[in-house]
Amino acid sequence: MRVTRDLDLAEECAQDAFARALAAWPVDGVPDRPGAWLTTVARRRALDVLRREAALRRALPMLVVDEVEPDPAAAVASEDEVIADDRLRLVFTCAHPALNPDAQVALTLRLLCGVTTAEIAKAFLVAEPTMAARITRAKKKIAVARIPYRVPDAAQLPERLDAVLTVVHLLFTVGHTAPSGPDLVRGDLVERALDLARMLRQLLPADPEVAGLLALLELTHARRATRTDDSGRLLLLDEQDRSRWDHGAIAAAVLLVRESLRARPPGRFALQAAIAAVHGEASSYADTDWREIVALYGVLLARWPSPVVALNRAVAVGLASGPEAGLAELEPLGSEPALATYAYLPAARADFLRRLGRYDEAATAYAEAALLTDNDVERAFLRGRYDEVKTASGR
Amino acid sequence: MAEYLVLIYENEAEYAKGDQGVFDEVMKAHNDFGSTHGASLRGGNALQPTSTATSIRGTRTDSVTVTDGPFAETKEALGGYYLIEAPDLDAAIEIAKQVPAKFGGVEVRPVMVFD
Known part of the structure; x- marks a missing residue:
């Protein structure tokens, strides 16, 4: 990126590097540090293009790049360090x-992961021209408003890093439970989000929230084989x-969790x-420390109040103290506008009602939840439960 | 370096019902801002309330209409601006965060450069 100073070129080069990786890796094997390999290829490609099109480049909008003071230490900085710096700067530009x-999400996929606009459009269920226009608008704003290509200073870093982590988390969430469509998981988005989280961990090894996000994604991903x-x-x-479950990944992620909780x-x-x-x-669902989970959700809710977190806490209460207690916790959430079309609320209520043997009410709640989800796999599950409780109530 | 216009949008009703204390407080805040960020300031003005505004549509045509009031009726109206110079958007945002806007907020717009 610092080589090209121009987003369009950087984008082409990132994509080109991925195309080369797809061709080279099956033959030569995946290099030790695929991220660094990709950036190196992209840089070489950028240099090629730059030499050829030096004149044309002057006409294109430039990124705002800090004037670099000649620093004797920088002269001996390894290629890897330069690459790491570049990728970190790019992360903060994309998630500005x-x-x-x-x-922000689209640019991150496009510029950091080299995903094509067509693929991004498909992943987010919009037409390709719509996504292309969205990316073009964002790139234009970066150039015109002079969004800098820089790692924010210490004072701004926590807030700006939070925006970066939010983008990566959103990417994972969208991939993990596809909002609609036939498959529960969109594996490519999940992989991209994990790559980004691992990359951030390498780039910012001392940051507890980076460790926390990576741990969260790894722990969720470790259960992927058993979700359907x-x-x-x-x-x-x-x-x-x-x-x-991938117990090796879980053990590694638990170490990250301890670090992040410091x-x-x-x-x-x-x-x-x-x-x-x-x-x-x-070791089993019954052995889960639900009281600990209720307590953790309580801390989360106190500092980041959100109806969805309140719902998760209510469900945990039901598992720690019984379905009756869970229903009582869910009760006030029924009037929460943000949850009015949220399928998990009636699904949670339905589950507690079913456990209490209140099958008629459970059937109504399952039917409501099935109406609200757009994911085919989730809907099939809810319909299955609906049929079960209908049969049970008829007995 | 680039120029940015920082547009101050605030709820005029709050000023209309504010007393001398509010006025003094806001004036002091703007004076403080001016002395802290003088080096970045290229201009700035406060505007009279939208009740004094006149809108003209169809300029340079045969069907010009002149009407009473602001161009668009909004709860938070443009009440003033600063023109600032900054190396990039992050720097402009840092300055804009210090602009007094007790009853609203500010919008940062890059000034177009024709070359």
Whole structure:
């Protein structure tokens, strides 16, 4: 990026490097540090293009790059360090709060991961010209408003890093439970989000929230093989075969969680990772430390109040203290506008009602939840439960 | 370096019902801002309230209309601006964060450069 100083060229080169990786890696094997390899290829490609098109480049909008003071230490900086710096700067440009949130995600995929506009459009269920226009608008704003290509200073870093982590988390969430469509998981988005989180961990090894986010994604990803059965039906935590979880990944992520929780007060990703770690370490659903989970959600809710977190806490209360207590916690959330079309609320209520043997009410709640989800796999699950409780209530 | 216009949008009603204390407080805040960021300031003005505004549509045509009031009725109206110079958007945002806007907020717009 610092080589090209121009977003369009950087974008082409990133994509080109990925194309070369697809061709070279199956033959030569994946290099030790694929991220660095990609950037090196992209830089070489950029230099080629620059030499050829030096004249044309002057006509294109330039990125704002800090004038670099000649620094004797920089002269001996290794190629790897330069690459790391460049990628980190690019992360902060793509996830700049002055850009539209959708555009932040799209730019990150496009410029850091080399994903094509067509693929990004497909992943976010918009037409390709729409996505292309969104990316063009964002790039134009970067150039015209002079969004800098720089790692923010210490005072701004926490806030700006939070925006970066939010983008990566959103990418993972969209990939993990595809909002609509036939498959539960969009694997490519999940992989990209994990790559980005691992890259950030390499670039900012001392940051507790980076550790927290990476741990959260790794812990969730470690359960991927067990989230659906062979026919594609959704399996809840209590039905998953825990022997098929990736216990190596869980153990590694738990170390990251401990590290991330050392921050006082702990950040939101550290807390969510801690919750995922409690699940990951429980030998069975029944053995899960639900009281610990209720407590962690309580801390999360106190500092980052959100109806969705309140819902998760209510569900945990139900599992710690019984379905009656859970229903009582869900009760006030029914009037929460943000949850009015959120399928997980009636789904949670339905589950507690079913456990209490209140099958008629459970059936109504399952039907409501099935109406509200757009994910085919989730809907099939909810319809299945609906049929079960209908049969039970008829008996 | 680039120029940015920092547009101050505030709820005029709050000023209309504010007393001398509010006025003094806001004046002091702007004076403080001016002395702290004088080196970046290229201009700035406060505007009279939108009740004094006149809108003209169809300029340079045969069907010009002149009407009473601001161009668009909004709860938070343009009440003043600063023209600042900054190396990039992050620097401009840092300055804009210090602009007094007790009853609203500010919008940062890059000034177009014709070359």
